[in-house]
């Protein structure tokens with residue numbers, strides 16, 4: 273990776289040297305002295321807004337890190353080469369990937385509801401690459417004080433890291449909702465006996481500092497519960513003991529917010545049975561993936577996939593013994 277980055281840098285230098293040479297040749301031959309246009313660098317959208325019936329939905333990009341993988345994050349139980357080959361077939365780099373980290377804001381017209389809070393200053397992707405939710409909300413014209421309800425899919429650091437900023441709740445007027453099982457699990461002191469470098473320990477630490485103090489403002493959900501009119505919780509256990517997905521429905525249009533039911537839109541969907549490194553119960557995580565993908569494919573629901581590529585919206589289609597992710601293009605503009 274270092275070698276190829278250097279190669280790219282070298283190519284850029286060479287092409288910019290060539291451009292400068294061409295520019296000075298042009299300047300020499302043009303009496304008015306026209307200069308070459310400067311490059312402005314690559315751009316990317318940081319938020320993406322759609323409508324689901326009468327609800328306005330904003331996808332917010334919290335992190336842009338390029339990390340090692342998808343093996344073993346997806347397919348840790350498989351030979352590395354198998355995942356790398358699948359990436360090549362899909363014209364993706366075999367050993368590096370850029371997960372989405374995409375909280376979802378739903379304005380129902382009556383309430384403003386945020387699903388997951390990104391990495392904050394303490395999450396899986398450190399600043400400056402991660403923890404950008406506050407900036408994205410500002411860019412999208414949303415004041416954190418306007419958020420009425422923060423709903424969590426689960427309590428890993430990349431989902432609860434943005435709950436607090438500088439030791440204070442980042443959403444000063446919000447109530448919270450999470451699965452009762454999830455809150456109980458992370459409340460147990462033995463979580464802090466986990467391996468200090470691991471995701472469990474770090475998540476327990478952030479939970480204790482940022483979420484547990486908000487218990488009195490938190491509603492504890494079970495699958496099937498109505499979170500607010502048009503939004504229902506759905507069991508998606510396995511990744512964590514109380515991982516929930518959420519159905520959002522307005523005027524007959526539906527969105528499924530599935531949290532961490534996929535860590536990679538190609539690998540997770542092609543082989544839901546492949547073990548996921550960050551699943552706390554591997555067998556249950558695999559069963560949940562298959563069940564959720566099957567439902568999304570059968571019911572043709574638009575999915576908000578937290579770790580799928582930004583804007584993290586797509587459909588699921590059956591493909592052989594697995595599934596494939598179909599990114600949203602113009603379907604929601606109809």
Ligand SMILES: [Zn+2]
Nearest residue numbers: 428430431532
């Ligand atoms: Zn996650």
